[in-house]
Amino acid sequence: MPIALSLLDLASIAPGQTARDSFDNSVKLAQAAERSGHRRVWYAEHHNMSSIASSATSVLIGYVAAHTDTIRLGAGGIMLPNHSPLVIAEQFGTLETLFPGRIDLGLGRAPGSDQKTMLALRRNPASADSFPQDVLELQGYLSGHSRIPGVKAVPRAEGIVPLYILGSSLFGAQLAAHLGLPYAFASHFSPDALHQAVRAYRDGFQPSEQLAEPYVMAGVNVFTADDHDQAAEQKTISYRARTRAFIKRSAAGVDYTDDEIDAFLASPNGHQLASMTKYTAVGTPAEVVAYLEDFAAGIQADELILAHHAHRIADRVHSVELTGQAMAAREPATR
Template identity: 45%
Template sequence: MVNDNTKKFNGIPLAILDLAPIKEGSNATESFEESVELAQHAESWGYNRYWLAEHHNMPGIASSATSVLIGHIAGKTNHMRIGSGGIMLPNHATIVIAEQFGTLESIYPGRIDLGLGRAPGTDQAAAYALRRTLHAGPEEFPMQVNELQDYFSEEPVSRVRAIPGQGLDIPIWLLGSSDFSARLAAEKGLRFSFASHFAPAYLLAALKLYRDNFKPTEKLEKPYAMVGVNVIAADTDEKAQYLATSHQLQFFNIRKGISTKLQHPVKNMDEIWTPMEKAAVEESLDPNTTIIGGPETVKEKLNRIQEVTKADEIIISSQIYSLEDRLRSYEIISELMS
């Protein structure tokens, strides 16, 4: 699960979660070009994996056709693991995901991860457009995971086979922001990633539940937990605070029910939000899992997260407007790795 070129931070690998942001004044084409550049730099800096997330009907996120974009990024890199963080399985027929990821693994053997979520990654109207019905919902997620595992097995029980896909060893991860996927990942002996970068409240409880109830399998003998963290790093704390306003604006607008492209940073958020609105945003962007600062601040807080969570890996999201500043943020983090 850790490639030979990976560097480590205090003994654990670091990964990148890319939402393929579409910036104000830009478009999806430029977003994909920037994702390729970021992925190529990330590979050279020693990051272990690069994940892309499925979202729909969001003007500021370009990764809706997640499998297609994974293939694009994998084709522009050489050895870093590329995967989904995640595929929202209730949106899809499981055979389609098995075939798509079977195809990806066949083209890029040993490099593909399949992270699965049970939320729609969108609003109800878009979820209906994706599924054509809302009768099959997140409660059927465990059955869908079973179906997907069967399609990848050497001897499927179904008459329908995933070709390519059958017999391929593609690591499956369950993603979650509550105890549901933590419990299911433990029961099935799968890797688990917690979305603490936007839902920090249940992080420690979910990790404990996962580890306490984990059932070993042939493919995974002990629990493997990855923790999501926002990091906005810059050469000074002051510049990082400025850059972070783009991320804060994104969550502020989401709270207000407004979907926008990623906004240019602003000098003073207090001129935009009220104290109550600021507090509401900070519920999602908890200081424990949203790190904003210069190199020493980032190092100290990453150390703290690792100590508290005992994470096997940390995956980092950095919603920064300028590509130059986003690259510098991930470069600063990479300089903390050995």
């Protein structure tokens, strides 16, 4: 069968737009993903980032779910050390009760923010150390088998909220394997350990009640357009804007020309930033699908979760639709 495709929506707030504009754009993207055969849409928890509106992740999931019909929606992911497992179980139990059979819960252990924001979240710097125990506690609440005597999550949905472990290192891979959970690798921005982590996950996988065999998801950046040059231009504009925002964190008030940004990305200092988007598919639908199939084959991925980055929402929606339709039209492929 064709490779399963899903969507990672970063809920970006473009210059001159508001968070409300971003939420409306998220609805448009999810509806496009639903129309074009995508399996799910995920939203990531970030804090204190003026260009990302998905900080209240569970609230955004509920808003988009109310404006779609069938597509699965979830967190990719909730940064569990920022929260008590009980609160997250209550939030996602509520979502699954309201939208049965449509809610996922991906879990990560990073702060999703900087050090100052981590303190504002009341997060202990050592809280990531308890991530494995917190996952088990959360799993207990969601399944009705609480590990804390006398404490249960209310509401607890009748249906199952499947858990996914997110990561960009061997830690997440090994934990997902040990717990028998699906593993999603953040190769769309942290590509270096992809192959090593996937091997570790497959080699160490232990079947669980949720999952009998390993299930690998991986992130890819995508720019799909009607012709190659159009897609390449969208990529250039998007990645210049990303680089400009990154540089401005340490050089506030300084503006840079496009030529200066391009020169920085080509320099040794800019190489690390440029290499973060190593896995990027650019071009016509046929070109992008060929890239995605080759990428998936390299790690035997079961599912790809795609981040479409075109600056204009109309171009992102079009990219989602073109990619989904082109993949659905493929002949059954052997991975």
